[in-house]
Amino acid sequence: MNVPLQDAGSDGAPEPTRRPVVRYHGTGGTLAAETAETAETAETAETADAVDADDTGYEQRPWPDGPRWRTFTGGPCLPEPPDDDEADRRLGPASMPREPTAAEVRLVNAALLLRRPLLVTGRPGVGKSGLAYRIARELRLGRVLQWPVSTRTTLTSALFEYDVLGRAQAGQAWYAAQSTLGRAPTGDEDGDRPPDIGEFVQLGPLGTALLPWRLPRVVLIDEIDKSDPDLPNDLLHLFEDGWYAIPPLVRVKQQAPSVTVHTADPGGSASVVDGIVRCHAFPIVIMTSNGEREFPAAFMRRCLRLDVEDPDRAALSAMVAAQFGGELDATQRDLVRRFMEHSDKVGGLAADQLLNAAHLVTSGAYRAGDTDGAEWQAVLEAIWHPPNGDGTG
Numbered sequence: 001m002n003v004p005l006q007d008a009g010s011d012g013a014p015e016p017t018r019r020p021v022v023r024y025h026g027t028g029g030t031l032a033a034e035t036a037e038t039a040e041t042a043e044t045a046e047t048a049d050a051v052d053a054d055d056t057g058y059e060q061r062p063w064p065d066g067p068r069w070r071t072f073t074g075g076p077c078l079p080e081p082p083d084d085d086e087a088d089r090r091l092g093p094a095s096m097p098r099e100p101t102a103a104e105v106r107l108v109n110a111a112l113l114l115r116r117p118l119l120v121t122g123r124p125g126v127g128k129s130g131l132a133y134r135i136a137r138e139l140r141l142g143r144v145l146q147w148p149v150s151t152r153t154t155l156t157s158a159l160f161e162y163d164v165l166g167r168a169q170a171g172q173a174w175y176a177a178q179s180t181l182g183r184a185p186t187g188d189e190d191g192d193r194p195p196d197i198g199e200f201v202q203l204g205p206l207g208t209a210l211l212p213w214r215l216p217r218v219v220l221i222d223e224i225d226k227s228d229p230d231l232p233n234d235l236l237h238l239f240e241d242g243w244y245a246i247p248p249l250v251r252v253k254q255q256a257p258s259v260t261v262h263t264a265d266p267g268g269s270a271s272v273v274d275g276i277v278r279c280h281a282f283p284i285v286i287m288t289s290n291g292e293r294e295f296p297a298a299f300m301r302r303c304l305r306l307d308v309e310d311p312d313r314a315a316l317s318a319m320v321a322a323q324f325g326g327e328l329d330a331t332q333r334d335l336v337r338r339f340m341e342h343s344d345k346v347g348g349l350a351a352d353q354l355l356n357a358a359h360l361v362t363s364g365a366y367r368a369g370d371t372d373g374a375e376w377q378a379v380l381e382a383i384w385h386p387p388n389g390d391g392t393g
Contacts, residue, residue: 022061023109024105024112024138024139025100025105026098026104026105026108026138027099027100028091028094028095028098028138058079058080058214061215063281064113066113066114067115070115070116070282072242072278072279072280072281072282073278073280074211074212074242074243074277074278074279074280075212077214078212078213078270081217082265082266082268083140083142083143086133087137087144090130091130091133091137092321093322098134098322099314099315101309103306103307104131107305110304111304114304115282116239117285117286117287117302117304118287118303118304118305118306119289119295119303119304119305119306120286120287120289121288121289121291121305121307121308122290122308122309122310123291123350124290124350125349125350125352125353126308126310126311127308128289129222129288131306131308132144132219132220132284133220135218135286136218136284141215141216141217141218144218144219145206145208145209145217145265146205146219146222147204147206147222148223149222149224149226150223150226151226151227152228153227153228153231154231155238157204158207159207159210159244160203160207160246160261161201161202162200162248163200163201164200164248167197167200170194171194174194175194196256196260197248198259198260198261198262198272199262201248201249201259201261201272202261202262203261203277204264205219205264206238207263207264208263208264208270209279209285210238210242210243210244210277210278210279210283211277211279213280213281213283215281216282217283217284218283218284219283219284220286221285221286221287221288222288223288223289224288224289225289225291225293232296233296233298235299236299236302239302240302242278242279242282243276243277243278244277245276246261246272246275246276246277247275248275249272249274249275250274252275253274253275257273257274258271258272258273259271259275260272287303310348311351313336313337313340316336316351316354317332319351319354320332320336320358323358324359324362332358332361335354335357335358335361339353339354339384342384346384347386353384356383357379357383366379
């Protein structure tokens with residue numbers, strides 16, 4: 001939304017105006033839209049009046065302005081993206097309260113306003129990827145587009161894949177069918193056309209996120225430190241310009257200026273004009289890293305960095321409560337205590353290892369009275385092994 005023109009005050013500074021601002025709170029709830037007193041050169045005020053926005057439709061939902069140099073022109077805008085229950089599966093129900101760190105709230109909101117990627121670093125298992133799902137659920141931005149990274153990952157595969165062999169085979173089959181029917185393969189008759197090229201173009205998670213959505217999609221680039229060394233530099237153009245080309249569609253733009261392609265959303269499709277995909281709202285890019293490597297300075301300059309510390313007892317207890325409901329009983333509290341002690345002893349454990357143990361004691365497979373026995377201790381040793389398996393952490 002645009003900031004209204006403001007009258008200058010007696011000192012020449014613009015008078016503050018009130019406008020809707022969306023802020024991330026990280027407490028586990030859903031959309032929080034606010035109005036805050038802002039000036040043209042000021043940041044969002046810390047104190048704000050709540051606005052009832054839970055029922056606001058996608059087309060009317062307020063969103064904060066970004067910098068002028070981070071404004072993008074893609075369009076026409078697509079309809080509201082689909083949602084799923086992946087956040088509830090990963091995080092537990094939205095109704096369970098959560099206490100985020102001040103750094104998390106501060107840096108997520110800065111990334112939203114600046115339209116910049118957020119690099120989230122920390123040990124394996126501290127909940128880095130969960131941040132993407134919390135943002136998408138709280139701000140009602142649809143399903144998270146996940147891009148898991150490996151040493152074989154390429155940027156092109158995250159943007160789109162073109163099945164050239166499949167198209168060639170489909171074309172041959174169509175021509176053969178025309179010959180069998182005694183028809184000239186002109187494709188002039190309705191219902192008698194060769195396979196459309198768009199049937200063989202599949203957008204990847206990053207390519208889908210860069211479509212012209214009215215509100216930003218959340219894309220999770222998971223474990224980017226496992227990528228080929230060139231991948232961070234390859235991302236610089238996308239992070240700056242917010243568009244990419246699909247060469248097979250560029251080549252046929254004279255014959256087919258608008259082509260409908262498949263997207264990374266289940267059953268989703270979108271039109272691509274002249275072979276170019278250009279975003280309208282720059283996506284919320286969450287990149288996770290285990291801190292295994294350094295990234296180029298040019299890449300880091302375009303990102304904000306959030307370091308995630310190991311969760312403390314309160315955070316671990318809240319995590320167990322969110323997944324298993326309600327207050328922790330004595331057995332679960334003792335389990336959290338033992339987990340923290342063992343984690344310190346072996347040099348760190350992942351939070352999901354605690355959840356595995358919590359599931360066993362809540363499923364009835366092990367009685368609370370047996371949790372100090374040899375059998376239970378053997379199970380804990382099996383599921384609470386250190387990340388590198390040698391006991392050193």
